[in-house]
Every structure is written in structure tokens, then in C-alpha cells.
Amino acid sequence: MAIDDVLADLQNKIEKNLPEGVTISGVSFEGPQLVLYTEDPKKFADDGNIIRNLAKALRIRIAVRPDPKVLAEPEKSIEIIHKIVPADSVISNCYFDPDSGEVIIEAEKPGLVIGKHGDTLREITKEIGWIPKVARTPPIKSKTVKNVRDFMRNNLKERKEILRDVGRKIHRETTHTDQWIRVTGLGGSLEVGRSCYLLSTPESKIMIDCGVNLGAEDKTPYLYVPEVNNFSELDAVVLTHAHMDHQGLIPLLYKYGFDGPVYCTPPTRDMTVLLQLDYVDIASKEGKKVPYDSSTIQKELLHMIPLDYEEVTDIAPDMKLTFHNAGHIIGSAIAHFHIGDGLHNIVFTGDYKYERTRLFDPAVNRFPRVETVITEATYGNNNGYQTPLRDAEKNLQKIIRDTVNRGGAVLIPAFAVGRSQEVMIVLEEAIRKGYIPNVPVYLDGMIWEATAIHATHPEYLNSELKKQIFQKGQNPFLSESFKQVDSKDMREKILEEPHPCVIIATSGMMTGGPVMSYFYKLAPDERNTLVFVGYQADGTIGRRLQKGWSEIAVGNNNTVKVNMNVETIDGFSGHSDVRQLHEYIRKMQPKPERIFTVHGDEKSCIELAEALRKKNRIDAKPLVNLETFRIL
Amino acid sequence: MAIDDVLADLQNKIEKNLPEGVTISGVSFEGPQLVLYTEDPKKFADDGNIIRNLAKALRIRIAVRPDPKVLAEPEKSIEIIHKIVPADSVISNCYFDPDSGEVIIEAEKPGLVIGKHGDTLREITKEIGWIPKVARTPPIKSKTVKNVRDFMRNNLKERKEILRDVGRKIHRETTHTDQWIRVTGLGGSLEVGRSCYLLSTPESKIMIDCGVNLGAEDKTPYLYVPEVNNFSELDAVVLTHAHMDHQGLIPLLYKYGFDGPVYCTPPTRDMTVLLQLDYVDIASKEGKKVPYDSSTIQKELLHMIPLDYEEVTDIAPDMKLTFHNAGHIIGSAIAHFHIGDGLHNIVFTGDYKYERTRLFDPAVNRFPRVETVITEATYGNNNGYQTPLRDAEKNLQKIIRDTVNRGGAVLIPAFAVGRSQEVMIVLEEAIRKGYIPNVPVYLDGMIWEATAIHATHPEYLNSELKKQIFQKGQNPFLSESFKQVDSKDMREKILEEPHPCVIIATSGMMTGGPVMSYFYKLAPDERNTLVFVGYQADGTIGRRLQKGWSEIAVGNNNTVKVNMNVETIDGFSGHSDVRQLHEYIRKMQPKPERIFTVHGDEKSCIELAEALRKKNRIDAKPLVNLETFRIL
Ligand SMILES: [Zn+2]
Ligand SMILES: [Zn+2]
Ligand SMILES: [Zn+2]
Ligand SMILES: [Zn+2]
Ligand SMILES: [Zn+2]
Missing domain, CATH: 3.30.300.20 (K homology (KH) domain)
Structure with missing residues (x-):
């Protein structure tokens, strides 16, 4: 059936299902939902059941809009x-x-x-x-969120056209009698970085994530292979979360012909825009090449369709998508795909943490149905154990207590998104409860802005935090201990008069950013402490310091003597450790039939697959870049 | 380098390498070879070493053409x-x-x-x-061969342009720094029929075979998937042999945008044209739909580039192809791909027989290098044993002797290509040596024409047959025992006066064709014998008779009583049995590192892969339709 016939047909059915006296003046698709225009918006407003019953009868998401004249x-x-x-x-x-x-x-x-x-x-x-x-x-003003809202308001007309086109495509006529489902590795298989996967059926092509490998930016996903190189044929991109290794190259798709939607949660949208703009900005300052600019990011933004957790959404003629909490960073999602009419169900985990953390509930592993799971494997190797979170917190508190007590400062290099906010919540509680002295906690780099985005979306935090914020009116992000470092002056002032404090600053692996200024100043004094809470890659200054280097080069001819203490606390990771990966699968309901591992080095992906296969007696193997597997 | 610069560069190098006084007036690509134009063709003719040395120095195939003025x-x-x-x-x-x-x-x-x-x-x-x-x-006039030659002669100009374009594409500039090799199953994996595979690298896309499943013609190869659906991006089709399940849909590629060459041996070209024209012809008579017509076949013919066995040929910027004898049917080839400059070598066996037969030498399994083998698996299951050929021949002789001695006729349903000629050679020898009485052997259906094509290409027969034909002047196909049934009259005459004889007629599974007329006439007489020498699929009349049915429906209301003897002789297959498959791999030189199985039902492909893996301690698994594997 042609799409206009589909619409006529739907309007017909709707009119038959409407209660006496309720009328509509038209229907149209808008993104994944069907919009009804009515001159009686009050009648629909009076009875919430009208829409609910229609949606149920038609198995489609429905929104009602008033006819302009009312x-x-x-x-x-x-x-x-x-x-x-x-x-x-x-x-x-x-x-x-x-x-x-x-x-x-x-x-x-x-x-x-x-x-x-x-x-x-x-x-x-x-x-x-x-x-x-x-x-x-927003309780803390986020520039990003304001900019996103302004931009969307200023481009309502284009946005509406995009949504209409997306909607019509989703409900297009199907054309094939074949039934198959395939997944293709385009990046991020047997490796971490440049995550990119293609899920395809005879009817539709969905890209899942499209990241950049920040450690080796020439290693982009394999976007030039024929499976995907005609971007205009992609139905949609499904984005699991806002880390650059999952979204860094999505704007490139728009630059070269993609015109479909990106589905992600609202926090992922805001955070993605923040990180991409920062990526482009830093690159231009460093004279590096980024294959897109802010205008491409705007195009992407116009095409982003935010979906909340647990919202079942048509994204292609034969595919429904539902996001579930992944517990990894704010808005991080496990993507559940229902294909065909009960044909097959695929759970694509993205990055996930199967443990309650300070910020998030544990990743969801109960689904209406699931046959195939594609799971991350960052810590999937047989020795991938992490320190329990509570122990990590206690370690951190002790280090801070000791340092502050001897009059020193604690410097914590951290990525803007994820661990920074986790550490903030730990510190806020520790100060409030008196576990550590009441010293200022300085936030420098993009951390404040990322925190503001967290504060804008409290419904994406765990149930305890939500209760604390909504019922007790106690938003820990608003604690007076936190001080945003928003100028060079302020940074210099902090450094001029060293005093007991905690400083959380980017970048997380000390490859640049404001953390370096603090480090140069604090390194010579043995009262101070440097604390790593995240992974340090080989070749970074962070890694060298972890290894015990006592001198670090500064500029061309100078060095800085490192007398400060250097500590590493593992256990703050946003990824499940090997135990949690196994538990996540073992306790999954219903039990899946088949597992693919991704997002881990070769050893981790292979060992996790093998262990899962043996323990659960189900088919499990790593996905491979450039390989395509039949799921059905 | 742009292609014209490549040519200028080559001309330069050639001129430097030419002996004193020998000159060329231009160079151009023509298919896979480089053509030199010269005003001194005599000088090149005088000294065969000039070209040989040039080809060696430039690592390219070279042909010399006279400048028109000489x-x-x-x-x-x-x-x-x-x-x-x-x-x-x-x-x-x-x-x-x-x-x-x-x-x-x-x-x-x-x-x-x-x-x-x-x-x-x-x-x-x-x-x-x-x-x-x-x-x-041609010693026996083949209409097909004559038509092919006439057609090529009448279209020399277009042919020349095609070859020039192909040549320029082969020697185009390479553009990627990535190195990978992939193979994609598009049909004929875990099944027999619609064989179709894609071999791809960052530089090139080669399709290997493109067949039709004659048992289920709606089951075409998966040509609509993005890996191949832009046919104009294919560099070439490599065709292993002329059976319909390997070439039946190649014309379709030309209909929808393919414009590259088909590489195959000369007999494969002739036989392919014969079988495709017959396919289109029969389909139109039966009112069935074939997705192309004879004009598309002509387009294909113009793009076919015949290569002899052992001829190393550039077919893409990073790929060399060499065909080797496969021993399956006339011209059947094992395709050896050399990729990159020593990067990897792939042997694609196509259908093969690893045993000397009456017609062919055993399949080649020695190669300069080989890392990956993609092997057929028709009889790959653990019970896939076939009667030895010599025993099968003796069985056939005995059946014929017994039948003829009691005054009966022997009817052998057979496919036009392959087994018919094998049986002919057996009968010719048996008659010549007196093992069976000297009775006429009638050939009906396309068998005569297929035999004529065999006779045109005696260099593709085994060494013994070649010796017999060339040195002893004894072409068995020319034996006077063979009678071509070339009219309905002749067929009726044979049937009017039943007499001791052998009749080989199509179709091979008694799904129609002239064999049916003979069967209806001969079935009631218990002196006659029906001998199956090939596989009978479920649901065919052949299969019913094998199972012992004593009455067969004719038309709407009539039946024919089957009193004739019904015998089955296995062992005449053109495929290796499970022993031969294992021996072929075990004795392969050098030893391959990895094997994929194709062209067999699920059981055969899986069991062969498993057995090869265990016996040879190498990676072996079945290819899967719609899956893509990294070879490198
Ligand atoms: Zn992540
Ligand atoms: Zn990640
Ligand atoms: Zn064959
Ligand atoms: Zn075959
Ligand atoms: Zn052409």
C-alpha cells in the first residue's frame, strides 16, 4: 500500500473507533508517531482513554494536535x-x-x-x-541544554518536515518475502573504539553507534564498504550513549548523504552535542582535522529523536526499538530490537554496568523476549576483576583525609562525563556525613557543564538519587562544596594560594586540558596527592606517572619534579567487570539463545564468549570487523 | 597515477627494453593484456623472445599488433x-x-x-x-560454436571497446591503504543450486559464479543485498563452469547495470551460451518466466573473456586469476586468486572430481601458493561414498549386454552435459573392444550439440583422450555407433521398429524432453531396461521409477504400465565422493591454512568441514548465505 493510502486507511479506522461526537480533521506521521488533528482538543483532553484505546487498537503511538483555528x-x-x-x-x-x-x-x-x-x-x-x-x-544552568532548546525552537518548521518524512518512511510498504536478519561489524569488534554496527533485514538497515577512536583517529569505522556506503539507504542510527567512541562520527554520516533520524535518550542527545562541539573546537585549536564542523552537528541535532527508557517505538517497517537503562553514564541505553511480527528479538547492550552505582541503577536484563544478545566485553577477559565500588570509595576518602590533614591538595584527572559525577556524589556525601573535612571541591574543564546536564535530567539517575532530589529537595550537585572554575583568573587564584582542597579536572589521561596547570603547580610538593580513577592508556603522561616517573617534561626544555603522592583507585569504572558480565547474562530473563561479544580487546572478546558458551551452554562468539553474521 | 600516465609510463619502459631497431607506435590495454602497435611486426615475429622478455620485465601479459599500414x-x-x-x-x-x-x-x-x-x-x-x-x-559441426564465432566476428568493434575499457579498469590506480579480504555467501552455501559468492578487497569486487536453482527458480541468489546490488561496481564475474546452477543468472547482471567481463574457459563460454539459450527457449515454450532474453545473453557473450588453464591473468588492480582443471565437466575450472603482492592466495574449487575419469584428468591441487580453500561439498557428508568408476562401467556393460542379448533396448536418461559424454566414451570403447554387441547408440535432445562442443575443445579432455584423438586420429565422439536423432521423424522411426540399441536422451530426471517419448514406448516391454546414471530428485518421475512404481500417469487419464527393468548405477558422478574430497585437501600442495565448505546440503557442508578440521588440524567451517567472513 502506498503511504498516502496507509494514512487514509488509518484515518478511516480512527474515525470508526472514536466515541460519538469526537471528530478529527486529519492525520499525519511525525517521526515514529501518528498525529491526529482535531477541532475538539478539549474532548481528547477530557478523556485520556480515547488516545490510549486508539493506540492499542492501531498498535501505533498517537499524539493529538489541535487544529490551528481552535x-x-x-x-x-x-x-x-x-x-x-x-x-x-x-x-x-x-x-x-x-x-x-x-x-x-x-x-x-x-x-x-x-x-x-x-x-x-x-x-x-x-x-x-x-x-x-x-x-x-534546569537547576544548574546548562549552556548546552539552553542552546539545544533554542536551536530546536528556531528550526521548528524544518524539524517538522524531517519528522514527517521519517514517519512516512517508517510506515512505508514492505517489499520482500525473504526473512533474514544480519549484523555486520563495522568497528569496535575485537577492539575498543570506533564502535559501529549494522543491523539489517530485507526491509531495513539500522546503524548502531558510529564512534571515533580517539587514540587513533585515522582508524575510523569501515564506512566505505558497500554494506553502508550509501548512507541515504540507512533507515536510522540508534545511539546507545554519548561517549565519543560511540557517536563521534555520526555527523559525518549527515555530511555524506544520511538524512534519517538518530534515536537516543534525551540526556544522550544533550551530552552528544556538548562532546561533539568540544571535539571540533579542540581539534581546530590544535590544528587537527575533524571531518565535520558545527553546521553538521546542527544537522544531526535536527534529526535526533529522543526516546525515553521503556518507550516502544517503530523505527522501520519491520522493527521496534525500546531503550532500557544501561547504568554506564547518564542516558546510556541498552537497545532492544523487536523484529518482524514476533520474528526475533535482539538486545544490543552498548556499554553497561550491572551494579547499582552512586548515579545509576544497574543495567536492565529483563525483557519481554530476547533471542540474541550483543554484549560489550571491556573487562571480559578471565582476569577482568575490578575492586568493589564501596572499597574504592573508602580508599578515595582515606586518601583525601590523609592529604587534607597534612595540608595538601588532591588532584583528580577525570573525563568530563561519568566518573566525575560519580566522584562528586561520593565527595558530597562524605563531606555531609563528616567522613572527610569540609574542603572546597573545584571542578574545572567541561565537568561543570556535564554536571549541569546531569542536573537537567534527574529522572535518568538512580531511584535513591531521584528520591533525594525530588522528595527531600536535596540535589547533591547543588552542594555548596562544589566550585565551578570558570575562568583562567579563578584557576590562577586557586594555585597562587595552595590550600587543602579537591580538584577534579580534565583531561582524564593528562593528555592536555586544565588538569595540567594544576599538576605543574602541585607536583613538587610532597603534601599533595594525584589520584587516578580511570584507565590510563600507554604513552600518556597519566600512564607514566602511574608507572612512577619522577620527572615530567614541560614544554621544550623544562621538567617538573614529581614529589606529590600518586595513587590509583580502580573500581570506579562505568563498565561491568567480568563477574558482572557473567551475572548479567546468567540472570537475563528470558534466557537468550545466542551471544556475540564486542567492545573489548581480542583477549577479552574471545575469553568472554568462550566462558559464556561453556557456562550457559549457548552459542557465543565474538563479532568481527567487516564480517557479517546471520542472526536468522 | 591516472590510467593514461600508466600507459605512457609503460610505453616508455617498453621502448627502453626493446632491442636496437625495433620500434612501437603505441600501446593500449585490451582486456587483461597490454597491446603494442608496431610497424615492424616482422621483427617481433622473428624473435619470440622480445615479447617474452618484455612480459617478464613488466609483469604483464603482452600482445603485439601490426600498425594497419603494414x-x-x-x-x-x-x-x-x-x-x-x-x-x-x-x-x-x-x-x-x-x-x-x-x-x-x-x-x-x-x-x-x-x-x-x-x-x-x-x-x-x-x-x-x-x-x-x-x-x-570443428570435427563435428557445432551450431553453438559457429554462432558464437559469427557473433564475435560481427561485433568486433564493440568487443574491442569493451576490452579496452576492461583493460583500463584492471590497471586503474589503487586508492586504499587498508588491507583486508572478504568472502560473502550469496547463494549455494549449505545448499546446492544458485551458487554465488563475492570476493572483495578494499580495491575490488569479484563475483564468483551466479547460478539459478532449477528446482526452485524463485530462490535466486541474494543479488539485492547492498554488498552487490550495484552491479556496475563489480570488477568481474569469474565463472567456474557451465552448469546452470553456476551461470544461470549471469545475464541478469548485464540487464541491471553490470558492464564488466566474465572470465571463463573457452569450452565454458560455448557451453554456457548453449545452455542459457536453451533455458530461455524452453521457458518461453512452457510459458515460464525467465528474467532475461537472448539479447541479454548476447551482451554477456560480448563481455566474456576466455582464459585457458594455467594462464595467470590480472583481473583487478590487486588480483590475479589462474584457472586449473577441475575434472568436473568440459572446461570446468578451479579458480586460483592471488591477491595483493604476495598478500594472500585463495583457491575456489567450484565443482570438481579428484579422480581420473574417461573424459578428464583429476582436479589440480598443486599451486604456487594457497592459504585459503573454498571447496565444494556435494558428497561431503560422512556417508558420501560412491561406487568406483570402473565398477560402475562394468555394471553398465553387463546391463547392456543382458538387455541386448534378450532383444531389448536400453534407455539412459541423462543431462546434456557431462555424464552423457562420459557414458558415450565408455560405450564406444566397449563396442570397439567387443565387451558389448555392436548396436546403435542414439543420442537425443541437446546431447549431440553438447558433444560437438566437446569435440571442438579436445585440448580440454584428459591426456589419454587427447593422445587418442591427436596422435592416433581416433576421435571416439566420431564413432559410427553414435546416431544423432535430429528430427521427430527419426525418433518415431526408431520407436516404430523396436530393436536392440542404446538410447541416451534428455532430460536427466525425466521431467520432460525426448526421453519421455522413448519411455512411454519402451516401458511395457519387459525385455527393455531403464538405467539411471545420475541423481533423481524427489517428486520427479525418475525418482518414482527408482522407487519401484509400476504405473506412471501419462497426460490426464492414461497411465503407462512399467514392465521394463529399472536399474540405477551410481559412480558416474562428476563430483568427488567423500574420500576424494578428503584426499584432495590432504594432498594439496602447499597445505592450506583455512577451508570453507560450500555447494552441499547442510549435513554435507557441516560434516565435511568438521572432518577436515579434525583430520588436517586446520580451521574449516561452512560458508553461510548472506554471511561475510574475513579471510584476512
Ligand atoms: Zn561508554
Ligand atoms: Zn565505549
Ligand atoms: Zn557442476
Ligand atoms: Zn554445481
Ligand atoms: Zn559493455
């Missing part, structure tokens, strides 16, 4: 909104979009705008015609 | 040729091609036209300027 004037609408919504929700802004008929209400307490079961939202629609969408007023 | 008049040339060439070579025709400067001399004894070490050919060039090519006057 919309109240924006100024009048604002007045009405403020009358309906309780004042202690603290509305900071309302944005009207005449094309979608939506009004975005930014408030400090979105729950109060929504009301019980969405009652308040429905009342708003009833009164003003506009469909309210609620957004949280 | 060519003698055709009529004058014919006179001179007849003066130079001994009369007992019996020249039947001379064709002049002014574009290539070639004259094709058709003679009954080509060796006499060539002379010792090519002396006579060189003398001809010296005298008339034209470059002589020698072709055999």
Missing part, C-alpha cells in the same frame, strides 16, 4: 496557564509553537504542571487549545 | 598463408579483422599451422603483417 492567543494562554497551574511549580517560561500546536512550559517542578494522571495538562488543553509539553527548569 | 591485402594474404602452411593442416577458413590486425585461421590440424614453437605463425606475420590466430575446424 488555539487561544499566546498572551491570553499564558494568563490561563498561570491560573490553572499551582504557583509553587514555579513556571520560568512558556514557548508556543503554532505549527505543532504545542506550548512548552518550563517549570521547576514539572510534576505540578502535569498533575495527577496528567489532569492538569488536560485542563490546560481544554481551556486554551494548545497541547502543553512540560520541561524542567 | 597489413597485406586479405586476398594476397590468403595465397601466402596457403603457401607457408603445410597442406595437410587442411585450412577451412580465414577471417581477417582489420581492427585487431588479426587473421583467424581455421584448420583441421591447428598444430601444423602453429609450427614448432610457433615458427610457422611467425613466418606468416613476417610475410603478411597480420597476426594469425589459429582455431580448430
Whole structure:
């Protein structure tokens, strides 16, 4: 059936299913959902069951939009909104979009705008015609989030066209009678870095992640092979999380013809934009080549479709996607693909942590159905054990106590996203509970901005943190101990008068960034301590210091003498260790039939596959770059 | 380097390497060889070493063509040729091609036209300027061979352009620094039928075979997947042999954009054209759909580049192809690929027989180098034993003797190509040596034409047969016992007066064809015998008769009573049995490192791989349709 016939057919069915007196004036696809236009938005608002029943009957996600002619004037609408919504929700802004008929209400307490079961939202629609969408007023101002929201608001028309095209493609006619499912390794198999995979059926082609290997940037994913090199034939990119080794080359796809959506969670979208812009920015400063620029990142942003965890979404004629919490970094997702009508289910884990951490719940491993699992294997080798998190925390506290007590400063090199925030939460609690002295914790580099993004999406943190933030009103990120270092002046001032403190600064492997200024100043004094909480690659200054070098070259002719203590704490990793990888699979429900390992060096991928095969008596093997396997 | 610079560079090098006083007026690529134009063809003709040394120095195949201005008049040339060439070579025709400067001399004894070490050919060039090519006057007139030759002669100009384009593409600049080799199963893996494989490197894409599954024609190779669906990006098709399950869909490639060459042996070319035209013809008579017509076959023919066994040929910037005898049917080849400059060597066996048969030498398994083998596995399962050939022959002789002695006729359903000729040779010898009575052997269906193609290419038969034909002048195919049934009248006449005889007729599984007329007439008489020498698929009349059915339906309401004897002789297969498959690999020199099995049902491919892995301690596994494996 041609797509317009599909739509006509749907409109027909909808009209038959509508209660007496409720009418629609048109239907259209918008991304993965079907939009109904109506002159009676109030009727839909009155009865939430109308949409729910329609969605169930038609097995499709449905949104209702008011016909433009029933919309109240924006100024009048604002007045009405403020009358309906309780004042202690603290509305900071309302944005009207005449094309979608939506009004975005930014408030400090979105729950109060929504009301019980969405009652308040429905009342708003009833009164003003506009469909309210609620957004949280960020508690810490994130420039990235503001820029993303502004950009989307300024490009509503193009955005709408993109969503319409995506929707029509998703619901296109299927053409093949063959049934098969294949997965192709395009990068990140038997290695870490440049993660990129292709999931294909006779009907559709989905790319999963498209990363860059920051250690060896010439080693890009194999995007030139015929399986993918016609980017315009890709239905979508599914992005598991915002680390550069998973998303760093997505803009390149848009530069060379890709025109489909990127599906990811809302935090992944914000964080991806932040990291990509930073990547382009640093590269241009260092005179390095990045194969795209900020305009390409904008194009990508316009095509990103945020999906929350547990939202079942059509992404191709024969494929449904559901994201689940992966526990790795904010917004990190396990992608569950349901293919065909009950034909096969694939769980693509991305990077995951199968343990409750300070920030996140453990990765999800219960699914309605699952036959094939593609799992990461970073610590999959037989010796891939990590220190338990609680022990790592205690070690860190002790080091800080000892250093501060002798009048020293603690310097922690860290990546902007993930471990920095984990360490922050540990420190906030330790200070609050008096486990360590109440010293300032300086955050330098992109850490503050990344933290602001965390604060914007508290619903992506673990249940305990959420409770702490929402019910107790105690947002640990807002602790007064944290000081954002937002200028060179401030950094110099901190260094001029050394004092007991903790400094968390980028880059994580001391390959550059503000951490270096702190290091040069703090290194000669034996009262200070340098603490590594993340992996240090060979050839980096971080690795040298770990190995015990006592002098480090600075510039051309100078060296700095290293008298400060150097400590390494493992256990803060966002990846499952080998025990957790095994437990994750062993406890998976239902039990999968087949496993592929990826995202680990050769030893890790091979040993994990072998161990899983033996322990669970199921087919398990590593995926290989440039190889294609039949899943069905 | 751009291709014209490559040519200029080559011309330069050639001029430096030429002996004093020998000059060339230009160079160009023509298919896989480099053509030199010269005004001194006599000088090149005088000294065969000039070209040999050049080819060695430049590592490229070289041909010399006279500059048009030095060519003698055709009529004058014919006179001179007849003066130079001994009369007992019996020249039947001379064709002049002014574009290539070639004259094709058709003679009954080509060796006499060539002379010792090519002396006579060189003398001809010296005298008339034209470059002589020698072709055999077919001893049995093959319509196909005549049509192919006529067609090529009538399309010399287009042919020349095609060859030039192919040549320029082969020697194009390489563009990647990556090194990898992949093989993709597109059909014929874990199954028999629709054989199709893709061999790819960063530089080139070679399709190996492209067959049709005659049992299930909707099951075509997976040509729509992105790895191959842009046919214009294929560098070449390498065709192992003329069976429909290996070449049946090649014309389709040309219909949808392929414009490159098909490499195959000369007999494979002739036989392929015969079988494809017959396929199209029968289908149109039966109202079935074939996805191409004779004009597409002609396009394919124009793009076919015949290569003899053991001829090392550049087919892509990073690939050399050499065909070796496969012992399966006439012209069947094992394809040896040398990739990169000593990077890797792949042997693709196609169908092969590792045993000397009446027609062919055993398949070659010695190569300069080989790391990866892709082997057929038709009889690869652990019970895939076949009766030894000599026993099969004796069985057949006994059945014929017994039947003839009681006044009966022997009916042998057979495919046109392969087993028919094998049985013919057995019968010719048996009659000549008196093992069976001297009765007529009728050949009906396409068998005669296929036999004529065998007779045209005696150099593709085994050494014993060649000796018999060339040295003893005893061509068994010309035996007077063989009678071509070339009309309905003749067939009816044979059936009107039943008499002791042998009838070999198509189709091989009694799914139609002339064999059915004989069967209906001969079935009721218990003196006659039906002998199966080939595989009978489930659901065919052949299979039913094998199982012992005593009545067979004819048309709508009639049946024929089967009183004739029904015998099955296995052992005439053109495929290696499980022992021969193992021996072929075990004795391969050098020893390969890795094996893939194809062209067998699931059991055969899996069991052969497992047995080879255990016996030879090398990596061995089945290829899978739609899967891609890294070879390097
Ligand atoms: Zn990650
Ligand atoms: Zn990763
Ligand atoms: Zn064959
Ligand atoms: Zn075959
Ligand atoms: Zn062409």
C-alpha cells in the first residue's frame, strides 16, 4: 500500500473507533508517531482513554494536535496557564509553537504542571487549545541544554518536515518475502573504539553507534564498504550513549548523504552535542582535522529523536526499538530490537554496568523476549576483576583525609562525563556525613557543564538519587562544596594560594586540558596527592606517572619534579567487570539463545564468549570487523 | 597515477627494453593484456623472445599488433598463408579483422599451422603483417560454436571497446591503504543450486559464479543485498563452469547495470551460451518466466573473456586469476586468486572430481601458493561414498549386454552435459573392444550439440583422450555407433521398429524432453531396461521409477504400465565422493591454512568441514548465505 493510502486507511479506522461526537480533521506521521488533528482538543483532553484505546487498537503511538483555528492567543494562554497551574511549580517560561500546536512550559517542578494522571495538562488543553509539553527548569544552568532548546525552537518548521518524512518512511510498504536478519561489524569488534554496527533485514538497515577512536583517529569505522556506503539507504542510527567512541562520527554520516533520524535518550542527545562541539573546537585549536564542523552537528541535532527508557517505538517497517537503562553514564541505553511480527528479538547492550552505582541503577536484563544478545566485553577477559565500588570509595576518602590533614591538595584527572559525577556524589556525601573535612571541591574543564546536564535530567539517575532530589529537595550537585572554575583568573587564584582542597579536572589521561596547570603547580610538593580513577592508556603522561616517573617534561626544555603522592583507585569504572558480565547474562530473563561479544580487546572478546558458551551452554562468539553474521 | 600516465609510463619502459631497431607506435590495454602497435611486426615475429622478455620485465601479459599500414591485402594474404602452411593442416577458413590486425585461421590440424614453437605463425606475420590466430575446424559441426564465432566476428568493434575499457579498469590506480579480504555467501552455501559468492578487497569486487536453482527458480541468489546490488561496481564475474546452477543468472547482471567481463574457459563460454539459450527457449515454450532474453545473453557473450588453464591473468588492480582443471565437466575450472603482492592466495574449487575419469584428468591441487580453500561439498557428508568408476562401467556393460542379448533396448536418461559424454566414451570403447554387441547408440535432445562442443575443445579432455584423438586420429565422439536423432521423424522411426540399441536422451530426471517419448514406448516391454546414471530428485518421475512404481500417469487419464527393468548405477558422478574430497585437501600442495565448505546440503557442508578440521588440524567451517567472513 502506498503511504498516502496507509494514512487514509488509518484515518478511516480512527474515525470508526472514536466515541460519538469526537471528530478529527486529519492525520499525519511525525517521526515514529501518528498525529491526529482535531477541532475538539478539549474532548481528547477530557478523556485520556480515547488516545490510549486508539493506540492499542492501531498498535501505533498517537499524539493529538489541535487544529490551528481552535488555539487561544499566546498572551491570553499564558494568563490561563498561570491560573490553572499551582504557583509553587514555579513556571520560568512558556514557548508556543503554532505549527505543532504545542506550548512548552518550563517549570521547576514539572510534576505540578502535569498533575495527577496528567489532569492538569488536560485542563490546560481544554481551556486554551494548545497541547502543553512540560520541561524542567534546569537547576544548574546548562549552556548546552539552553542552546539545544533554542536551536530546536528556531528550526521548528524544518524539524517538522524531517519528522514527517521519517514517519512516512517508517510506515512505508514492505517489499520482500525473504526473512533474514544480519549484523555486520563495522568497528569496535575485537577492539575498543570506533564502535559501529549494522543491523539489517530485507526491509531495513539500522546503524548502531558510529564512534571515533580517539587514540587513533585515522582508524575510523569501515564506512566505505558497500554494506553502508550509501548512507541515504540507512533507515536510522540508534545511539546507545554519548561517549565519543560511540557517536563521534555520526555527523559525518549527515555530511555524506544520511538524512534519517538518530534515536537516543534525551540526556544522550544533550551530552552528544556538548562532546561533539568540544571535539571540533579542540581539534581546530590544535590544528587537527575533524571531518565535520558545527553546521553538521546542527544537522544531526535536527534529526535526533529522543526516546525515553521503556518507550516502544517503530523505527522501520519491520522493527521496534525500546531503550532500557544501561547504568554506564547518564542516558546510556541498552537497545532492544523487536523484529518482524514476533520474528526475533535482539538486545544490543552498548556499554553497561550491572551494579547499582552512586548515579545509576544497574543495567536492565529483563525483557519481554530476547533471542540474541550483543554484549560489550571491556573487562571480559578471565582476569577482568575490578575492586568493589564501596572499597574504592573508602580508599578515595582515606586518601583525601590523609592529604587534607597534612595540608595538601588532591588532584583528580577525570573525563568530563561519568566518573566525575560519580566522584562528586561520593565527595558530597562524605563531606555531609563528616567522613572527610569540609574542603572546597573545584571542578574545572567541561565537568561543570556535564554536571549541569546531569542536573537537567534527574529522572535518568538512580531511584535513591531521584528520591533525594525530588522528595527531600536535596540535589547533591547543588552542594555548596562544589566550585565551578570558570575562568583562567579563578584557576590562577586557586594555585597562587595552595590550600587543602579537591580538584577534579580534565583531561582524564593528562593528555592536555586544565588538569595540567594544576599538576605543574602541585607536583613538587610532597603534601599533595594525584589520584587516578580511570584507565590510563600507554604513552600518556597519566600512564607514566602511574608507572612512577619522577620527572615530567614541560614544554621544550623544562621538567617538573614529581614529589606529590600518586595513587590509583580502580573500581570506579562505568563498565561491568567480568563477574558482572557473567551475572548479567546468567540472570537475563528470558534466557537468550545466542551471544556475540564486542567492545573489548581480542583477549577479552574471545575469553568472554568462550566462558559464556561453556557456562550457559549457548552459542557465543565474538563479532568481527567487516564480517557479517546471520542472526536468522 | 591516472590510467593514461600508466600507459605512457609503460610505453616508455617498453621502448627502453626493446632491442636496437625495433620500434612501437603505441600501446593500449585490451582486456587483461597490454597491446603494442608496431610497424615492424616482422621483427617481433622473428624473435619470440622480445615479447617474452618484455612480459617478464613488466609483469604483464603482452600482445603485439601490426600498425594497419603494414597489413597485406586479405586476398594476397590468403595465397601466402596457403603457401607457408603445410597442406595437410587442411585450412577451412580465414577471417581477417582489420581492427585487431588479426587473421583467424581455421584448420583441421591447428598444430601444423602453429609450427614448432610457433615458427610457422611467425613466418606468416613476417610475410603478411597480420597476426594469425589459429582455431580448430570443428570435427563435428557445432551450431553453438559457429554462432558464437559469427557473433564475435560481427561485433568486433564493440568487443574491442569493451576490452579496452576492461583493460583500463584492471590497471586503474589503487586508492586504499587498508588491507583486508572478504568472502560473502550469496547463494549455494549449505545448499546446492544458485551458487554465488563475492570476493572483495578494499580495491575490488569479484563475483564468483551466479547460478539459478532449477528446482526452485524463485530462490535466486541474494543479488539485492547492498554488498552487490550495484552491479556496475563489480570488477568481474569469474565463472567456474557451465552448469546452470553456476551461470544461470549471469545475464541478469548485464540487464541491471553490470558492464564488466566474465572470465571463463573457452569450452565454458560455448557451453554456457548453449545452455542459457536453451533455458530461455524452453521457458518461453512452457510459458515460464525467465528474467532475461537472448539479447541479454548476447551482451554477456560480448563481455566474456576466455582464459585457458594455467594462464595467470590480472583481473583487478590487486588480483590475479589462474584457472586449473577441475575434472568436473568440459572446461570446468578451479579458480586460483592471488591477491595483493604476495598478500594472500585463495583457491575456489567450484565443482570438481579428484579422480581420473574417461573424459578428464583429476582436479589440480598443486599451486604456487594457497592459504585459503573454498571447496565444494556435494558428497561431503560422512556417508558420501560412491561406487568406483570402473565398477560402475562394468555394471553398465553387463546391463547392456543382458538387455541386448534378450532383444531389448536400453534407455539412459541423462543431462546434456557431462555424464552423457562420459557414458558415450565408455560405450564406444566397449563396442570397439567387443565387451558389448555392436548396436546403435542414439543420442537425443541437446546431447549431440553438447558433444560437438566437446569435440571442438579436445585440448580440454584428459591426456589419454587427447593422445587418442591427436596422435592416433581416433576421435571416439566420431564413432559410427553414435546416431544423432535430429528430427521427430527419426525418433518415431526408431520407436516404430523396436530393436536392440542404446538410447541416451534428455532430460536427466525425466521431467520432460525426448526421453519421455522413448519411455512411454519402451516401458511395457519387459525385455527393455531403464538405467539411471545420475541423481533423481524427489517428486520427479525418475525418482518414482527408482522407487519401484509400476504405473506412471501419462497426460490426464492414461497411465503407462512399467514392465521394463529399472536399474540405477551410481559412480558416474562428476563430483568427488567423500574420500576424494578428503584426499584432495590432504594432498594439496602447499597445505592450506583455512577451508570453507560450500555447494552441499547442510549435513554435507557441516560434516565435511568438521572432518577436515579434525583430520588436517586446520580451521574449516561452512560458508553461510548472506554471511561475510574475513579471510584476512
Ligand atoms: Zn561508554
Ligand atoms: Zn565505549
Ligand atoms: Zn557442476
Ligand atoms: Zn554445481
Ligand atoms: Zn559493455
